[in-house]
Amino acid sequence: QKNVGILAMEIYFPPTCIQQEVLEAHDGASKGKYTIGLGQDCMGFCTEVEDVISMSLTTVTSLLEKYKIDPKQIGRLEVGSETVIDKSKSIKTFLMQIFEKCGNTDIEGVDSTNACYGGTAALFNCVNWVESSSWDGRYGLVVCTDSAVYAEGPARPTGGAATIAMLIGTDAPITFESKFRGSHMSHAYDFYKPNLASEYPVVDGKLSQTCYLMALDSCYKRYCKKYEKLEGKQFSMDDADYFVFHSPYNKLVQKSFARLMFNDFLRNASSVDESAKEKLAPFSTLTGDESYASRDLEKATQQVAKSQYDVKVQPTTLIPKQVGNMYTASLYAAFASLIHNKHSTLAGKRVMMFSYGSGLSATMFSLRLREGQHPFSLSNIANVMNVAEKLKSRNEFPPEKFVEIMKLMEHRYGAKDFVTSKDCSLLSPGTYYLTEVDSMYRRFYAKK
Ligand code: ACO
Incomplete structure (x- = not known):
């Protein structure tokens, strides 16, 4: 296969963030420790209505729409994540909702986990598949999704949250020197x-x-x-x-x-x-x-x-x-x-x-x-990702609010039988959000 690699990309990060300078002052760290010492400007985080599954649903849906990819054209879907929501059921199976609707359940791949490396494992799986004899001519899709949160203390300012989706195939603008x-x-x-x-x-x-x-x-x-x-x-x-x-x-x-x-x-x-x-x-x-x-x-x-x-x-x-x-x-x-x-x-x-x-x-x-050739060109990828606009339209939270959300999420982690606020006022149209986890721990999402 020629020029196997990344054809298209989409990125999503929550519209909610905290300035490192503000967090630094709130934590009582010396001035400049997070901004100059760690070199960080700002930190994104999920509120109670978002998680790695909702972010993945948002990102995959957006990628398919913006590059006009028919969901039937996906033959492999690999997810990299270290954010454990379920010890058995993969995040990939949640994403199957998007493809089942279109009658496509013939999609290989599950989740890969080893801290921050899972995304690379998932990517290599897709690239290797397209280069292999089991490739059936369809696209691979890689999803890297995580919410990084740390307990209070020196590691807390090194959190973050985002999902990236990458479409894998031949004649790509981004090719691997495997x-x-x-x-x-x-x-x-x-x-x-x-x-x-x-x-x-x-x-x-x-x-x-x-x-x-x-x-x-x-x-x-x-x-x-x-x-x-x-x-x-x-x-x-x-x-x-x-x-x-x-x-x-x-x-x-x-x-x-x-x-x-x-x-x-x-x-x-x-x-x-x-x-x-x-x-x-x-x-x-x-x-x-x-x-x-x-x-x-x-x-x-x-x-x-x-x-x-x-x-x-x-x-x-x-x-x-x-x-x-x-x-x-x-x-x-x-x-x-x-x-x-x-x-x-x-x-x-x-x-x-x-x-x-x-x-x-x-x-x-x-x-x-x-x-590369439109829509799979570097300039179109930049255009679709629209990074400047996504960064600019975020909402900065005060530290008290951030800490309150972290506390709530500690209680929610592994919990069942709750509904969220369903407050999606900060989310842009098309964003998925968590509405409920029922008594059987089943998770439900809606789309704004
Ligand atoms: N102004 C400017 N710089 C400052 C200031 C200040 N007021 N105060 C401290 N610094 C500098 C320090 O000198 C240090 O820089 P240096 O390494 O160049 O010397 C830096 O800020 C950090 O200060 P430390 O005292 O080393 O920070 P601390 O030990 O409290 O925490 C750490 C830093 C260990 C990175 C912590 O945030 C952490 O554990 N993070 C999670 C682990 C991690 O991300 N590891 C990386 C690989 S693994 C992974 O990806 C998860």
Whole structure:
């Protein structure tokens, strides 16, 4: 199959958010901790009428409508999520409501779960299907959907919520360089959800940062090795135009890009110039563990990487900074930011993608972009996603209201026999919302 990849995208995030500056003051954190320290501007969250299922219904319906895709044309539907609403029934089966109506129940795929990595697993499943002998010529559809909420404390400002849907097929404007994937998977307790009675994760924040950076190093090395074996020449950061990272908060993205620069320095790659080499030389003898702990190295690499960061990473940071960690949707929301900002100049570019899910699973892979044919063109994808308008039309909540909603959601998690306020006044037309969970835990949704 030729040019297998992403044909179309749609993004949805709740119209409800809180400014990080406001949350910071409310939490009694030092001024600048969330905005400069974590690098975040704003955080989106679901109110009691929205959840990962309603957001997915909204996003999939919108994608099918806006790109004029007949639901019968979908042959595989894969969902990535780490927001557990049911331990057995997949989110995918809720989405079948959309397709059953049109007489299409012949759709493979279920949910994939491993922290923020589930979306990438779902995406690879769809891409592999289209490339395989079991492909029947129809489209694949990937849905990444999560609501990231944390208990009160230092992790709370790194929440977020969103859904991304991606249509997979041939002759795509966003194609996969499938031969160059580099993965790193291992057993770690950095972030996990062992308490099934709570939506909140158990998180070792510091360990999760180190696990993330170690996985990044390992994936990058493997990616380079595969590239070099197949292409017969060294890979360096100069060979890629943009770097998109899973974005729990922007500061980690800044550190990650700088860390890749350090990798290139250690590999003696052509991307590192003489003055950068001089600045990084004092760190060349650090052991791996020392290098993750060194604040001086972190500062030096970030300084050396700054100008390249502005060109190759900054255009990918808009939605993650404005909405927060969207777990499985985070990496793809960062990629959506790039399309939003640069769609008219992306043809021919190579984009590096780094997916990380705690626990842990990580993959680095790359995409090649082409302008594509309407409606599956980069400019139309930017047009459909309409990111600027969606960001602008959000409602900012005061912190007291935000905390009140978090408390209510704690009670609602895993509960039965309740009706919601059904207040959809803040939702735009076409948005699905939760109306009721009955005595059998069955969930009911309506469309505004
Ligand atoms: N002005 C400017 N910067 C400040 C200020 C201030 N007033 N106060 C603190 N900072 C800086 C700190 O120096 C630090 O930056 P640095 O790392 O460059 O030194 C940053 O703000 C954060 O401060 P910390 O004290 O390190 O923050 P804390 O430990 O309280 O919490 C953490 C941060 C660990 C990221 C927490 O939010 C968390 O656990 N989040 C969830 C876990 C997570 O997202 N992990 C990432 C990978 S796993 C995943 O995706 C879920």
